[in-house]
Amino acid sequence: MKCALLLRSHLSLLLVLILVSADLTASTSSCPSHCGNISIPYPFGIGKGCYLNEWFAIQCNNFTSGELVPYLLKINKEVVKILLPDPEYSGERSIYGSLGIKTNITSMGCSNNSDQLKFGDPLNFTGTTRPP
Secondary structure, rough: HHHHHHHHHHHHHHHHHHHHHHHHHHHHOOOOEEEEEEEEEOOOOEOOOOOOOHHHHEEEOOOOOOOEEEEOOOOEEEEEEEOOOOOOOOOOOOOOOOEEEEOOOOOOOOOOOOOOOOOOOOOOOOOOOOOO
């Protein structure tokens, strides 16, 4: 058990170090760091060479209103928030990080009991690893 916890701690530290060093590399390059009022940190990025792989590619759309809106290209969904893992577990950040997107949710046959998600509650995708 102690070995598993120690290994997990080392892997978490390694991941944080990789993300920090990658973030420094991306932030000193010509890659845009924002789209509208949304921060776009590495491994996400706008433009070729600015993201880790195609699943992290962001397109910054300019609407006729002049508003810049980020979209996750692979699934064509609007990005509303990107939070990277935080080793200090402070505020709304966590060791896991998160990506918020706008999407329509349709349901059928739901009961009216109080255990349902309320509008604005986060959806939990824990257990999903990576896209196929």
